[in-house]
Amino acid sequence: MSQRIGRQSMFANIDWILVAIYFLLVFVGWINIYAATYTPTSESIFDLDRNSGRQFLWILISMGVALIIILIDAKVYTTFTWVFYGITTVLILLVIFVGTEVSGAKSWLGVGDLGIQPSEFAKITAAMALAKYAGESNRNVEQLRVQIISFILIFVPALIILMQNDTGSALVFVVFLFVLYREGMPGTILWIGLTLIVIFLLTLLFSHWHVIIAISVLTLFMWFFIRRYRKDVLKMVLISFMLSSFSFGVDYIFDNILQPHQKSRIEVLIGTETDLRGAGYNVNQSKIAIGSGGFFGKGFLKGTQTKYKFVPEQSTDFIFCTIGEEWGFLGSFLVIVLFLLLLIRIILLSERQRSRYSRIYGYGIAGVLFTHIAVNIGMTLGLMPVIGIPLPYISYGGSSLIAFTMMLFIFIKLDMNRQNIV
Amino acid sequence: MKKVYSARQNVIILMFLIVGILYVFRLFYIQVIDDSWEISSRKNALRNKVQYPSRGLVYDRFGELLVYNEATYDLMVIPNQVVEMDTMELASLLDLTLDEVREKLRRARAYSPFASSIFEKQISKETYGFIEEKLYKYPGFFVQARTLRYYPKPIAAHTLGYIGEVNDRILQEKPYYRMGDYIGVSGIEKSYENQLRGRKGVRVMMVDVHNREQGSFREGEFDTVAIPGINIWSSIDMKLQEYGEMLMKNKKGSIVAIEPKTGEVLCIVSSPSYDPNLMVGRNRSSNYLKLLRDSINKPLFNRALMATYPPGSTFKMANALIALQEGVIEPTTKFTCDHGFVFGNLRVGCHNHPSPTDVISSVQYSCNAYYCKVFRQIIDNRKKYKNTREAYNKWREYVLNMGFGVTYDTDLPYELRGNVPTAEYYDRYHGKNRWKSLSIISLAIGQGEMGTTPLQLANFAATIANKGYYVRPHVVKAIGCRDSLNRKYSEKVYTGIDAIHYESIIQGMVNAVTAGTAARSKIKNITSAGKTGTAQNPHGKDHALYIAFAPVEDPKIAISVVVENAGFGGVWAAPIASLMIEYYINRSVDWVDMENNIKNANLMNN
Structure with missing residues (x-):
């Protein structure tokens, strides 16, 4: 009797919608990992020699971790935020010195046969740290000082991860800007960011001279036709000069600082590089796999492109190809819808939090998840450069699954606790 | 008053939705609208x-095997799938030079970068x-099982023919064939190509990125079964051949028996x-x-169908038959022979034999004068x-009706028609209408322009x-099953000469064997009818001819023998x-002396 009450209270206020979406995604991931490496002589989906069998193990461990997170008092997360942040920061630093290198990036810490990727966990603690700092009742994100300290909290781990040569994971941290935007950071910062991205792409597509001329023409045009800019000649000249120098700088960085593989990935994306045997191979094969799926797909285990290894990294970074090939437009569409539901649900739950910590944390993980989803799926569709970051809950991999599970269930736990102000 | 930014959640949700919708559109485009990915x-x-x-x-004809198949392997290549590879190793595996490997690749690419073509054919089992x-190291290469023709006995090469790889012309004309396919080039292989080849099948196989086969696509839904070629029963008697x-x-020379x-x-023997x-x-x-360059022996040349000789005296029966049918002579009509036919300056010699002769004895003794006179009667x-x-x-x-100067549309390719000169030919040679029977008298005895x-x-001999x-002579008795042969090979073609006229001719040929020009070739217990001939050869010693059939009462075999440069x-x-x-007829030979005599004779350098 008492046990029943205990269990009831244990899951009281839990958001079953998020939990259901989580289980659906994990299941979709698991069977597609099985399909991606399936051979006609294949053993069971539980075979530990196969990715699908090991993933099942990771799923069990993740569920255990989720359960523990639910059981622990929510105060633990908020109170020890700095401790967690410190631990992951030390770990990612450690990786630079004693980490093992996997395909160019030194982001793994070996523990016996198993390896963990601390950067996956650093994303969680960064979200927590941001929530902790900016969520204090006396902090106002409109203030420049608060913004700067927030930036530092975000970009310290990002820089360390960049030093591991894991550009993809480092880029994910940029998304925390959106969280600050929600908390009151001026929107102009986002606008500036967006403008810089556009200039960045245009510079690579054309040359910086074209872009600089375009900026000058546009400035003159605005000055001439829009009355309210008339007065600010100096300001406008300054801005257009800064933008021009940025464009020039991009060209310089691209030609002199980026490494060849990074350069060619961007070139493939913007279409200036079409070497289908070289850097363009992955994306082309990925598009072939997804494109050949048609509306209804080839059917479970019937795909040929991923299974026969035309697509690289078929169970990790390119797992979406298997979904696209075997389940077609219908399946891919449903997976995208599932992800959108997850993200929107997290945002909606965040907004109902009384604690700013919970809200900022919720936005933080929604941003991290969104970046992973958008970059990963975008990459398989040829809309994003090839950046090796996993598709949350679906890609094969222990660290990533456990980290994303922790990320989500900490939020679920915080949400369960929404009645109590932390 | 602190500003509340909760409305900004909408901006963020909107951003999620925009990206989501953009991706869905992109998915719809590449999965549903653009089908080029499916093809790729x-x-x-x-x-x-x-x-x-x-x-x-x-x-x-008795069910003895003349041609059968044995398994072999071809190394195929799809040039577009070839990646950088250890060319040295490949060359040494196949026992080729580096240049040869490159040249073969170049040729395959020139044919088609996407379709497979033969890289190296007929690899031995050991090499295979x-x-x-090691094949996994060479994407784009795979091995194709093929069959090769084998011949239990080294005989009848011209009749059986051979198969060869299709050439560019065939590839263009006949879409069934693909580069590297084999096609009958001569003989039965060519005439019955469509029956012998069967029909190719296709298995759609799945391959992985390393070009290793991974099994059948959709449990063989798109496969077609190869239909084996049809067996052929030739009319050739292997032992006789x-x-x-x-x-x-x-x-x-040659031997043709019908x-x-x-x-x-x-049998069709063409020697060498x-x-x-x-x-x-x-x-x-x-x-x-090597065979092609042997210009002395010309082993590839099928003399039986392609060499033309003046028929010589074997043609005399034709003139006798025409004369009888035309009614210009009776079987009993006699002409004298003065050791030949003399008219003014013209003289056609003859040998020593009883004179005068009638139709029977003229054939028996092969009297030239008789036929010159008969020919003049006709013309x-x-x-x-x-x-x-x-x-x-x-x-x-x-x-022509008797089967000279025409082809029989037989099932052997490259049959030539020989030559029976036309009136126009003589017009050109002598001037229009300025020729008469004496101008063409050599036709009387089967010489001159006759071929x-x-x-x-x-x-x-068969007529x-x-x-x-x-x-119509043909070398195939049945295709697949009995009575399956083209009807044209069972129709009788009439010569236009009444059967009655053949009686005295045949008697003359029987006499020739028993006590005439062919007396050397009498066969114990078998009555045969034969006629010798000598084809004049301006380039050397005359060619020896002989036609015959036997047994006279119920003919089972008609035969012609040509031995070049062998004289009479x-x-x-x-x-x-x-x-x-x-x-x-007897399936054995009693006449061992003659057999040995002939077997050991070498007339190549006459």
Whole structure:
């Protein structure tokens, strides 16, 4: 009797919608990992020699971790935020010195046969740290000082991860800007960011001279036709000069600082590089796999492109190809819808939090998840450069699954606790 | 008052939705609208593996195997799938030089970068074993099982023919064939290509990125089964063929034997010949070139169908038959022979024999004078024809009807028609209408411009045996099952000469064997009818000819024998024919002395 009450209270206020979406995604991931490496002589989906069998193990461990997170008092997360942040920061630093290198990036810490990727966990603690700092009742994100300290909290781990040569994971941290935007950071910062991205792409597509001329023409045009800019000649000249120098700088960085593989990935994306045997191979094969799926797909285990290894990294970074090939437009569409539901649900739950910590944390993980989803799926569709970051809950991999599970269930736990102000 | 930014959640949700919708549109475009990815995926992962049917077997008339198949392997290449590889290792595996490997790749690419073509053909089983293990290192290469033709006995090369890889012209004309396919190039292989080849099947196989096969695509839903080629029963008598080739060893010439009632060809010997097994396997092209360059023996030249000789005295029966049919002579009509035919300055010599002769004895003794006179009777018959040209044209019509100067549309390729000169030819030679019977008197005794092939001579013997018709000679009895042969090979073609006229001719030929020009070729217990001939040869010693059929009461074999540069037909040609007849009818030869005599004779350098 008492046990029943205990269990009831244990899951009281839990958001079953998020939990259901989580289980659906994990299941979709698991069977597609099985399909991606399936051979006609294949053993069971539980075979530990196969990715699908090991993933099942990771799923069990993740569920255990989720359960523990639910059981622990929510105060633990908020109170020890700095401790967690410190631990992951030390770990990612450690990786630079004693980490093992996997395909160019030194982001793994070996523990016996198993390896963990601390950067996956650093994303969680960064979200927590941001929530902790900016969520204090006396902090106002409109203030420049608060913004700067927030930036530092975000970009310290990002820089360390960049030093591991894991550009993809480092880029994910940029998304925390959106969280600050929600908390009151001026929107102009986002606008500036967006403008810089556009200039960045245009510079690579054309040359910086074209872009600089375009900026000058546009400035003159605005000055001439829009009355309210008339007065600010100096300001406008300054801005257009800064933008021009940025464009020039991009060209310089691209030609002199980026490494060849990074350069060619961007070139493939913007279409200036079409070497289908070289850097363009992955994306082309990925598009072939997804494109050949048609509306209804080839059917479970019937795909040929991923299974026969035309697509690289078929169970990790390119797992979406298997979904696209075997389940077609219908399946891919449903997976995208599932992800959108997850993200929107997290945002909606965040907004109902009384604690700013919970809200900022919720936005933080929604941003991290969104970046992973958008970059990963975008990459398989040829809309994003090839950046090796996993598709949350679906890609094969222990660290990533456990980290994303922790990320989500900490939020679920915080949400369960929404009645109590932390 | 602190500003509340909760409205900004909408901006963020909107951003999620925009990206989501953008991706869904992109998905819809590449998955549903643009189907080029589907095609690329098939190119990637599916390989159409041609299933080659086994080619039909060829049996002789008694069911003895003449041609069969043996497994071999071709190394195929799809140039577009070839990646950088260890060319050195590949070259050494195949025992090729680096340049050869590059050249082969270049040629395959020139044919098609996407379709497979033969890289190295007919790899031995041992090499195949080595290569198969290492093949994973060479994407774009795979091994295709094929069959090769084998011949249990090294005989009948010309008749059986051979198969060869299709060339560019065939590829363009006949869409069934793909680069590297084999096609019958000559003989039965060519004539019955469509039946023998069967139908290729396709297995759609899935391959992985390393080009390793991963099994059948959709459980073989798109596969078609290869249909094996149809077996063929040839009319050739393997034993007789072998015996004939043995007799003709070290002689130039040919033997053609036909079953008169059916037109079935019993044997075609063209000597010198070659072992058909030379035309198979990796050394084929070098063997072929060797045979092709042998300009003295010309082993590839099928004399039986393509060499033309003046028929000489064997043609005399034709003139006798025409004269009888035209009514210009009776069987009893006699002409004298003054050791030849003399008219003014013209003289056609003859040898010593009783004179005068009638039709029977003229054939028996092969009297030249008799036939010169008979020929003049035909051509100068002004009662019926108003001029030489008209009479000649009528004569020529008879000759053509008897099977000279025409092809029989037989099932052997490259059959030549020989030559029976036209009136227009003589017009050109002598001036329009300025020729008369004496100008063309050599036709009386089958010399001059007349050209006949050994096949035509044997067919002529068959028309005599049949008393007035022949069935188009053919080498195939049945395709797949009995009574499956083209109807044209069972129709009788009539010569236009009444059967009654053949009686005295046949009697003359029987007498020739018993006590005439062919007396050397009498066969114990078998009555045969024969006629010797000597084809004048401006380039050297005359060619010996002989035509015959036997048994006279119920002819089972009609035969022609040509031995080049062997002089008078009675000496070499007639005994060979007799041995063949004896062997065919009795399945053994009693006349061992003659057999040895002929076997050991070398007439190559006459």
